[in-house]
Amino acid sequence: MPKHSRRLLRGLGLVCVLGLGATACGGSDDDSGQKPVGASGLQAALKKGGTVTVWAWEPTLKQVATDFEKKYPKVHIKLVNAGTGNDQYKALQNAISAEKGVPDVAQLEYYALSQYALTKSVTDLKAYGADKLEGSYSPGPWNSVQAGDGVYGLPMDSGPMALFYNKKVFDKYKIAVPTTWDEYVEAGRKLRKADSKAYITSDVGDAGMTTSLLWQAGSHPYTVDGTKVGIDFTDAGAKRYTNTWQKLIDEKLVSPIAGWSDDWYKGLGDGTIATLATGAWMPANFASGVKDAAGDWRVAPLPQWEKGANSSAENGGSSLALPTLGKNKELAYAFVEYANSGAGVQTRVRNGAFPATAEDLNSQAFQDTAFPYFGGQKANKIFAESAKSVPAGWKYLPYQVYSNSIFNDTVGKAYASDTKLVDGLKSWQDKSLDYGQEQGFTIEK
Template identity: 85%
Template sequence: MPKHSRRLLRGLGLVTVLALGATACGSGDEDSGQKQVGAADVQAALKKGGTVTVWAWEPTLKQVAADFEKKYPKVHVKLVNAGTNNDEYKALQNAISAQKGVPDVAQIEYYALGQYALTKSVADLGPYGAGKLEGSYSPGPWNAVKSGDGIYGLPMDSGPMALFYNKKVFDKYKIAVPATWDEYVDAARKLHKADPKAYITSDIGDAGLTTSLLWQAGSHPYKADGTKVGIDFTDAGARKYTATWQKLLDEKLVSPVAGWSDDWYKGLGDGTIATLPIGAWMPANFASGVKNAAGDWRVAPLPQWTAGAHTSAENGGSSLALPELGGNKELAYAFVEYADSGDGVATRIKNGAFPATVKDLNSQEFQNTPFPYFGGQQANKIFADSAKSVPTGWKYLPYQVYANSIFNDTVGKAYVSGTKLSEGLKSWQDKSLAYGKEQGFTVEQ
């Protein structure tokens, strides 16, 4: 491995490239993991059996693991919750650094996968036959697991966006469901005027929501080509976003309540937070966390930046990947394919997951499923349509985890001070680029 590459991401606290010296940078095919693995090799591994250690926090995998073991009695799936997102990534980094205790399979969110792919911390699944699955997934998730010619994970779920809104509140104040973001601002004004305690949504600055809305607006702020990176938050799409969202901030039309807090759940329940633009994985959280508002809420397509358009974006979602230092590659891949493309998908959908697989998104059974919480609405029709409307070509930085960690110190200031959103984005851009340069990336201005 070149010395330059060894410097990359050294300070992330998430991926340690130096630990990969012997394995990820070996010269032989066996060392690099790039040998071709046929279906017969995978089947032979299943027949032989063994233990597959899976690090994941996603709850539906518990049943998937049990079903996999029942189908392949000689295989034991050791499912470990090593923490949610950042906590797991830190544990994974520590294991990679020590070259000890690295799992065979790891859940890695789409925004974080790029840094693992760049440093070859996860195996390219192409040699295992993953390429044949390309048409099986909706565009957003599949694009997220690819890097260059490699496939570094299989999509586990997806988060096409929609607008969740409180119909009871909207009906009470005779507010029409907004079809555009300009109408959304108007609805925010009307609602807050009618009830000064009520807000159109809650937002104290969230990197995931911001990047998703930029994505939907047609912005392409991130450029990433190997070790070359660039950031530009001033393109036409970004200007659409900042101009509209700045109105909500200037007029104090969004609730200053932190997402996922007790007050947030309370606001969703009592109508003081009237909408959520968020991913299609949200229904289960409503059903479990906002039980008192069952029947009040509905789902609508995401408002558009241009009237008459039909564009969405992804918000959240994870892959299952094979850490390069993990073992049992054939057996691990067999589990990942089962969970993310095989029989495990139906199991996960039944238990509340939102699929990334096209056949499931398009199935009548899936689309016609009524949601009692949403008054019997067949919300999956809206979610599935949203998944088809996600623009391709979106990229994250290969150190997006770090970039997101400084969001509140940069863009977040626009939510608590007189800083303009565009200024906050410029600060985020500058500090993210400075970090990239410090880590050895070639920064394009």
């Protein structure tokens, strides 16, 4: 076997599907012919009991697992944080390849789920009645868990974007909350002039953040038609993003502290990182990771690329899926349905999660919820409005996990050297297309 094929097989397994066939991927047989499992089958499994291993990093699932165990005393939910995002995906793919240690349930972000569905590494949940839940979810998240005729996860949350800002810092230096990205750059300049240790935000190069801002700017870099893919980071929307963000980098207005690190949490707590443009799932992370800054932070609509516009984007958002090699499928699905469609949704919402369920998203009670962490602000109104303002038509690559994994070696160089963002994006584009061609995809120029 060629060296690059061995590397790819260890990585994401797409060679298996496009070249060797799904059963050579370390997964089990295709489950498309699985017999339906009715409610009685799920109840029987819950009555019998057992252990369900769940790999997830989302903090509100801890209380959901506790509540589920109280309701079903014979079931034990073993909640494991195997890493966030790509770290977990690497661990999951290693387990799948080794056919050992695969969890029963895995948290998969929407951009990653289709890849696992393509390689038959996750179970089609239609056999458990998941397709009947379509009307329960808002269209975006529901579309994200489908691939072909299958339903490969249940939406856990969504990530319409907003601007989280430290009101205490903004008030101290008399900085107006920016409504456009140009105003955001000006706010960054004013903050740095007032306090040389403070930054408008932290950014060392993040693939999810970059694609979200491109999305909001009206860019459509990815074209996907089955196994035909194309990438173009030179459209008008991409130019809006690079022109603005290059200023932030060149003028050293963004902190060089990596996100989710101890220093990052410290910066959010002491005000030296003054804003975050991110998804509506963030409040739970503020409450658990930046406790001492409770009351300092607020939420505002995402700054616009053009004054008076009303456009947002999704950033993050996850599903819970059942890896094909996992065990206790009935128990695993019962937990996923409880967490993402049943009583667990309200538990998670109370603890700061942002729902993908339409009823909760549109309810007056949800939108009127006051967040003590944000000084009693009814932040869900801003998040819900953002969810309605996400432009349609965005697509990810069917191997976006791999593409994101090389972001730091391409675009990331713009944050640590003289490389310009436009050049970093071109490098990311070329290397991502090369990989797709190696995997057997047809590349559209």
